[in-house]
Amino acid sequence: MSKYEVYPSYRDSGVEWLGKIPEDWEVKKLKYNLTLQTDKVTIINQQVIALENIASWSGQYIPTDSKYQGDDVEFKEDDVLFGKLRPYLAKVYQCQNSGVAFGDILVYRPTKQTESRFAFYAMISEAFIDIVDGSTYGSKMPRASVDFVSNMPIVIPPLQEQQAIANYLDIATAKIDTLIEKQIKLIELLKEKRQAVISTAVTRGLDSTVTMKDSGVEWLGEIPEHWTIGKIKHYGIYRSGDFISADNIEVEGNYPVLGGNGLRGYSKAYNLKGNYVLIGRQGALCGNINYSKDKFWATEHAIVVHNNKNIDVKWLGEILRTMNLNQYSVSAAQPGLAVENIINLTGVQPPLEEQQEIAKYIDEKTSKIDNLTTKSTKAIELLKEKRTALISSAVTGKIDVREIA
Template structure:
């Protein structure tokens, strides 16, 4: 794509140079900004409306009649002030993460009975000077996100004040040129988004294939001609005739959980790693982003049961309850209560048990055995002890583990490649938007291909 013939200094460091016929102005001179006061409460005395809440703005690039908004209520005055109207831009203004503020969505058409909700800001541009769609695209670029992050208020929760939004420097360019940029970006992002959707669909198919392979191998074995018998468990169905259903507690030296209290943490060069649920993902232990406890506390915690290579760690809390990984290296560490610590006996391979926890059967057991506590569900250790496993011979366990190591490695690599492609496409998408809205490329003569 060609560039403009002549550029000039913008006067704004993070925008750099702009085309000669462009100018820069504060957003407040060409737009009105309002903060919604409509919350989630419903009152019978108020008007019943649809409400665009924070997640709706955060997750959708466009708000229109197809957006699944929640139902609430507002006063007539609030409706008149905060109704969703064509060409508005809605942005997130409060969040626990600085990365999540200033995220824009574009109102494609006026919604007759919908309003903007709390924690959101409405930007309505002067239509004679600024296109709402152009501002929406401008707010998507990284340099604007950085501006919002640097100028947000708060430490544990971040917020945008109205002055920060109003004082945002914005390119002022001819409306015809803005509309051409909008058309160009709509065309380009539609193509990129379609490619991303295909990659995401492929990942879902690969994940489903991976799950099916694990389910089949761990619960049915590798011999398709093996005689089968009922497992006695509806979720599990039939198992090979020579396999036994055995309680997990009979196949382990111990099943326990980590420290059930928040310890006093120390500096990393003074202590021992303290692993929690965030350090365990299916099949792997993430040895980063962990805290440290004193050597004295570590010795006390590990006096009876010291974690070692070959042990299994299983998450007890969070969205990934029941995710398991084998400790595959020798190093000193202790575990928090958010992890179940398992050591198998000579009848059960820890790697086979790891794959067992990845089966749909085990996931159902985890959901069934989850109890509420401390505001979130947690996997009860006693329930884990009573898990019934379809137990193959050790030789079969070894063969199944070898097969699954090979099969999942290939699938995981295909998933990784697709994820890398998505990252590159998103980076390309961001670059195109940034270059167009800041004048680094000239799209005035661009024409959409006739076959599209």
Template structure:
């Protein structure tokens, strides 16, 4: 057995069909060092999720370079690898010409090489081949791994007959499209369930439990609230904690630290449970008592609110709040998750210089206060209803996860010859 074949079989854990031959990437591809003269070509994005796509189609928040002169030219059919993220599968064969960062590797098929772009796009991005690229990348930390051209070009690669490459690519195009459509349908279902969740919360927390079948999360007015509820302001009913502690000193260092990223958006659920010491906190934090309302004051995380399940610390981006009366804190949490409050907080945050809602603005927020026994009934009702919806969302997310696993396994099986596409055609 050649070293070339031995290297790859470690990652693929099996044999490809005996009529496939083995080669090295350098027999199929050559590194392309051509660069743009003026940077006017289409800028391409390299993703582990979508492969090579126009950057204009991506929702990218990172600032692009002002001058794209010297960016690498990419031709249709070229393989592009993000050298720094190859271990995550950030690579693919481009379906269009364009340019990419000079930090990326661009590899062009050699003339007359048996290289079908569709087949090798699937193969290079398959789980076992990405694992092999990770194994051969250089670096001390995973996030610092680099796959350099000399290493990539020396890697082994199976080479099926060209006609079989085309057949496999066509088969995978069809099968993955079906799975992708199914995943998209399930993702739309999750969005509908989340909208339903928000609508249920909004109606119950702003109108009570009467006529719960008539739910509309975008048409709430103060005139619509029950007559026996009181309408007040946060500044009159709610106290906000103040005073910092040093999270590096005991006992604060051993307390759970809650920041906006520890609260699941729109659900009232705290995720993760790490102490200030475990998180390496070094700046001042605030103490919150069990049962207090924890609210993210920064935009866009203004719908992150939860009730503290234990004494904890909060980051400077959180408010720890308590009712001055005997209001049910779980009802208040749901009220703050409702559409009218979230809309008020968003608009208020736009009126200040920093992307957050400050105490003065928060104090002006309207607060609907049913009688306490009714608050408790509303909170209990919403606990039950949101749990049902959350269960459906979790089941749908699991279905999507299984579909993605199926997609990955199907690609791996096809590009390693474990599926004879001539028999399934």
């Protein structure tokens, strides 16, 4: 924040977490500048907003099929919505039109001396959220009380200054959001490229000059002429892991516990040793592919593939990943993947030496892609931190953005 000016003079706010504020700013309880609305809905055909429609920390609207619930609170344009369930999620929204809010949402209407957008930024600032979150009750579903939120102190500059700060933050956060969106799109492109690299390598091989033949399998298409086609049960033996009590799974321990979606924790015992492919067999993400090494405990939620000697573990995992085994799960309250439903699927098999070359190629290529993905992920984190810090500094008067606005 060093590039920003500060105000000419400051005074003690009288509130520890606010610290010093500009001389002519006031500290007031939120309820004196934003009135809590409790009027129930009278018109049903309006926009409906639930917590799921509000993006954390940005206040952006997320379209869903939220429906009228019958006991909801009306809001109008420029009202500010605040999610009191799990306040750490920072679900705050500045209303662009009239509608209905339902669930754990408080509806606040700014007074004439309060700029709606400034109030939004003040209520989504990190310090405000942290204090409210620290007041919650209930362990599984922590909520903030209406009285606590309404009595929260906020800093109120003169109206014209509120508008100038809000104008600046609108522009500055929009620029940051654009940069974040670009990084998100880049990550998606990298994800697609990663999968394309793997899919091409395990189904086409690395030699583009080799003679091809029709595999007779729709998802495989043409494959190198010297590769063989067969059931994937010939890759090895498929066995489910063993039950382990949740009481025996710890945060730290000697041996990793691997379930359907990877690492679940650690245990004092192990049931397998070595490098294996594990297939998730339960839950929405069944069909997931993970790898083991050394000693570990495979739970009953994972299918462990004991590969044959002519099958490379890394190649095996990537060909199974490419097959998208999740599509063969049995639909139920808890989707599951049965061994008998997948072992007779048709796969392809190159010679062992070629499998190893393909596995090495995939490791090299995906490592580079993963490094780029990590950089983009870190860039997003830094941009979000910058956004949060900028809002907090501006609405508490730690920086002066009036001239910039």
